[in-house]
Amino acid sequence: MIVTIVALACVTFATRYLFLAKNLPFTIGPRFQRLLSFSAPCVLTAIWVPIVFMPNGELVTELNNPYLLGALAAIFLAFKFKNLYLTTFGSLIVFYLFF
């Protein structure tokens, strides 16, 4: 069992370390870097959107749902105040009001 766990650890570490390895012989040019500059907003969006729109594994159909209303509040607060804590706690309050 421990051997299996170590093998899995190698897989997860390899995916994280591979492109940080010095002896990997390639450089990222300015065009590729520009493409990659969109990676964070895109990945994070691809993580939060299913939580909000598919909370039970299926696409939500009614608008009166805590996940949608909470997310709307979060988007508004994040846009207006650009503050992590304010956005998180403010939208959590909205979420639990309808939960």
Added chain:
Amino acid sequence: MKVAIKKGLLDMLPLNLAVLPWGLLCGSLAIQNGFTALEAQLMSVLVFAGSAQLVAVELMAKEASLLTLMVTTFIISARHLLYGLAIRNKMVDKPLRWRGPIAFFLTDELFAFSHHHRAYQGKLRLVYALVAGGSFYLAWNVWTFFGIVAGQFLPDLTNLGLDFAIAAIFIALVVPGVSNLPVLCACLVSGISILYFKTIQFEFGLVASALLGMSTGYVLQAKEDKS
């Protein structure tokens, strides 16, 4: 230095708390599936991968082959390749004593704080990343430990809506960066395509939707630059 440490801890704190139910679940699920306490803890100490851990535990309980386990873990972890690529230029010239730990801590959560154009530049920003990533690692392992020792006495907390907290934190991190049309369209394309990929249960959906969004942003940006 103190400021960097404090900011790293404070920035990651909401996520450290929000993942509690899943940390507990990783611990308790492993015990339920016949892992010893040591093995259950080692999953979080060594594999340290949330969703990949949960899937691996269930597969191991079903006595799946090592190859199946490794391929499945790779598919779930493939998005980290993208994170490594995205920060390669910032990190590759750093000594191994920084690169090694930061690579180990490079979860979705740490990557969420890596977007600043000067991220990882200079010792203070490296300390910041290490503290933020390290605190998440510590929290994940503490929650796993609680799940191991008390999982059978605790109710399932994953249905208390804390998944919304994670979504809210990611919204808080994405929205301020949406400063022009290309980024907005990139996010919209990623968001819409991930919903489609989820409905057809495409395993590389997260990576695919990110790549679609990134390409959209790139093309629109190039068009804007031309005109």
